[in-house]
Amino acid sequence: MDNRPIGVFDSGIGGLTVLKEIMEQLPGEDIVYFGDTARIPYGTRSKETVIKYFFQSVRFLLTKEIKAIVIACNTASALAMEEAQKVFEIPFIGVIEPGAKAAVSSTKNSAIGVIGTEGTINSGAYQRKIRRMMPSAEIIGISCPLFVSLVEEGWESTDVAYITAQRYLLELKEHNIDSLVLGCTHYPALRYTITKVLGDKVTLVNPAYEAAKATKMMLKEQNLLSSKLDGGNYNFYVSDDPEKFKRVGGNILRKEIGSVQKVNIENI
């Protein structure tokens, strides 16, 4: 048993979808969440910069005496997790491997789509993991940069979202995929629009949910589960204005976020 908190990292606020799943699947765990809101988005930045920003974030989380770090951000999982695991001793759980595994389990025709940011798709991280588990898979990766802005604007169910999705997803339709990884924390908000475009025979994989499951399994295996079965404490830290995070974050978690503290992340 280990009652230290779990650290959850995201480039911003989208990682609260992962936190929400962890809260449901592991209600007794304490959590320290850090969102790098002053430097979001990671998805368009170079690998070098993503690694630098992520390492600073890890160093901050380590000051909170955590037992493991869940990387909610797909871009950081894709570009920086391997490097981080070489440098820091704490266990990391990213979203890529759990997401890839779920896609492979759900496909019947071996045609799998992956959508995400430029950074995530161009890194090939999901594609490599999937291929390793299913060498025969046909994998189509497409970056959909506008999806994040659409969700942040609250336009996920508009005509704009629909024709944007039609443009991005055309190739997936042509390849007749039957399983699609939503490889960015914002994308699950677009699931109805995506299903409208692709039809309901395509299974949508939400790596946030899969990462929470993987976290539970890892904690169990390594004997790191909290002795509490309920009543986890949650502490939030961000690198930009806490008020905006509180407001928008409350909507995602569907409960009020108490205190959020600002961290001067560049100086860590």
Add this chain to the structure above:
Amino acid sequence: MDNRPIGVFDSGIGGLTVLKEIMEQLPGEDIVYFGDTARIPYGTRSKETVIKYFFQSVRFLLTKEIKAIVIACNTASALAMEEAQKVFEIPFIGVIEPGAKAAVSSTKNSAIGVIGTEGTINSGAYQRKIRRMMPSAEIIGISCPLFVSLVEEGWESTDVAYITAQRYLLELKEHNIDSLVLGCTHYPALRYTITKVLGDKVTLVNPAYEAAKATKMMLKEQNLLSSKLDGGNYNFYVSDDPEKFKRVGGNILRKEIGSVQKVNIENI
């Protein structure tokens, strides 16, 4: 006469539209351009963070022995220029005042629209400047966050851009504006789409062009013009991957960008 270079600041690559205007209007001036590509966009960040990032950028430009700083970024002009002018002795030229002046000159019915990022519009900087010059003006400010992503995706002439513009600009249409400030460096790329929505009776004001004119006038008045009439030298610095900047920037300037150097901006 003063042959020191002019510093041009932008949060990223969009400021090259301002640089292009300066190159045309002041072909003998040397320029040092800094784009804070590792922390773009500024438009959604808090005032405090924009000031911090902008001050670091100013300190970097000051190491290059410049004679003035042109702020191409609307958000930084709106949120940080006044503060900067209190702290640093060098003259600053932002895009807000020149843009506001041009809008006031061009309107006939005193109904003026301003579009920009959340930071620019919520700061009220354009609105205040315009009201000071024309107290009777009816001013409608609207933030259009998706416009930046549309331009970066190269989708400025698509159906997605058109219906997005229809949504954002509806209120401007209802108020019958006849002059519109394109208050973000990316927006001029959308001018045909915007005109398609608003009709060709609305004058579109491009603050990039106006800021270059204002720079020329200021240098003349303060006796800071270069003695060269042609053949300015251009040096480029960015905070993230130089290669991406070179590639995309070359398209904006319509000439090849020679060397671009990376700056570790957080440590300045």
